[in-house]
Amino acid sequence: MIELPAFLDGTATCATTNTPDLWHSTLAVDEARAAAHCRACPLRQACADYALTNGEQRGTWGGLRAKERRRLLNPADQSWLDEHDRVRRPCGSDAAYRAHRRYDETCEVCEAAQAGRVEEQRRRLLETAHAKGGTANGAVLHRRLGEPVCVRCRAAVARQSAAQRKARMARAQQGPALALAS
Incomplete structure (x- = not known):
């Protein structure tokens, strides 16, 4: 006590x-x-x-x-109390960005820093996708980064689409009774 x-x-x-x-x-x-x-x-x-x-x-x-x-x-x-007695962190940090979001505030410094962190993370994930020879998720990352999709990732999307098309056709050929059983 x-x-x-x-x-x-x-x-x-x-x-x-x-x-x-x-x-x-x-x-x-x-x-x-x-x-x-x-x-x-x-x-x-x-x-x-x-x-x-x-x-x-x-x-x-x-x-x-x-x-x-x-x-x-x-x-x-480097924390401090704001005028509402909330603990705040220096702008540009992830904690400050989350606090601004929680309190429904906007901060250009935090928004820019967050955009940089998101881009950095997407580039790391894209590097991993390229190490695998290209992936469909890699194609999505290219688009989110605002860049053209590379040949390897475009080929992965084509392979994924072909596999999905083949699976749909196989289900359609099984007939309605078998499709419901699975």
């Missing part, structure tokens, strides 16, 4: 709720509920400051989960 500091005089949300275990739970759903309760608390900022100053390792303090506090205290992490 977490020991409450003296400044939490009984007016804090955590002191007046029927669920005191909520504030030291490690379950994500409980942490989210506790953080939501904290948003309306008049002592939220003092509580968060206390936890950050005293290095509280467990629980939700001032709406900040333990993981969020560790991020804020790690200078190499």
